[in-house]
Amino acid sequence: MLRTRILGTGFVTGEHLVKNEALARVMDTSDAWIRERSGIEQRYFVEAGTSTSDLGLGAARKALDDAGLKASEVDYIVFATMTPDHFFPGCGALLQNKLGLGHVPALDIRQQCTGFIYGLQVSDALLRSGQAQTVLLVGAEVHAGFMPWTQWDHLFGRPGPAPTAEEKAWNSKFRDRTVLFGDAAGAVVLRAAEGERGLLGFKVHSDGTGFEALYVPSCGFAQRPYVTAGDLAEGRHIPQMNGKHVFKLAVTRMPQVVREVCAANGVQVRDLDLLIAHQANLRINEAVQRALELPDEKVFNNIQRYGNTTAATIPIALDEARRAGRVKEGQLVCFVGLGAGFHWGAALLRA
Ligand code: UT7
Secondary structure: OEEEEEEEEEEEEOOEEEEHHHHOOOOOOOHHHHHHHHOOOEEEEOOOOOOHHHHHHHHHHHHHHHHOOOHHHOOEEEEEOOOOOOOOOOHHHHHHHHOOOOOOOEEEEOOHHHHHHHHHHHHHHHHHOOOOOOEEEEEEEOHHHHOOOOOHHHHHOOOOOOOOHHHHHHHHOOHHHHOOEOOEEEEEEEEEEEOOOEEEEEEEEEOOOOHHHEEOOOOOOOOOOOOOHHHHHHOOOOOEEOHHHHHHHHHHHHHHHHHHHHHHOOOOHHHOOEEEEOOOOHHHHHHHHHHHOOOHHHEEOOHHHHOEOHHHHHHHHHHHHHHOOOOOOOOEEEEEEEEOOOEEEEEEEEO
16 A cells, blocks of 8 residues: 655744743733633744745754655655735745755645645645655744734834833734733654655645635735735724634534544544644633543643644644653554635544
């Protein structure tokens, strides 16, 4: 049986560690609220000028080192992000250039929080059909550009103006979302090999009805011009989210799709050794764990330290879980995620 194996993993974060308390410098929020509602304690943001493809490069280099491969051995790049450096082109080609590769294909995936799982499925198809030999799959995000505040120095604890009362009120309008996100990138290097180990199967879904429960209203070609001064003044360039609706979707569809991928591959949920879910909210993941009746030792969460890094959460968690000895050869690992689109899905790996 030809199966796709994960040969190496790696991740990097934005340069600035921002604890919950620091966020209270720029908006009305508190460490207690953020911890209680989301489980998040801190996140990282990039320095101005660092982009998604820069973080992707850092993660790619680490994953290649971990795999013991040279960048020149990569013959396909798959790059998942919802925060690309530019409207176009996507980050795949930018990463190819930064890695100094030749004309290897570079595909961009835009499935938001499920981007890494869709990326795994596409990479697996490319590898097992012989169209690629070594795929570099990256999930990376710089959410800093979505943030409504301008007082970055003050946030980072450097000399700089604090927000006025009016500015703080503006920043606080978006606080339900902005406290959740962080900047980071994760990468994996994939190759197919004969044997029992590797990716066993996938189940992915999309549902465009109700997409407005999580989307960016402007900066799109449904309007002319695609971004206006009014958009910026009214914050339509910042994601809009019906948090409770997304929460409910996540806690119902993630367990469902885990059950589906297990059933389709002839394994029981109780056979799973580790569940690595997208890190959007610790409360969501705790509910998913309860629904699947999995004990704590079979679940890995790290949102406390990174926040929601969208396409990067799963490869970062996988890298940390591997380094913590939580992914042993032969174990059964399940990845699951749900996000804007809406897209959701799960993948099974025999490590
Ligand atoms: O990757 C997928 C992306 N998104 C998700 O998965 C998000 C899923 N949803 C969630 O995680 C939760 O809905 C949130 C964490 C976003 C919000 O939690 P919630 O329990 O749904 O809170 P809420 O938005 O209903 O707000 C409850 C209260 C409100 O005050 P009142 O009206 O009760 O007085 C908010 O104004 O909490 C207030 N609030 C805050 N207070 C302090 C909202 N955000 C904050 C904040 N700090 N950051």
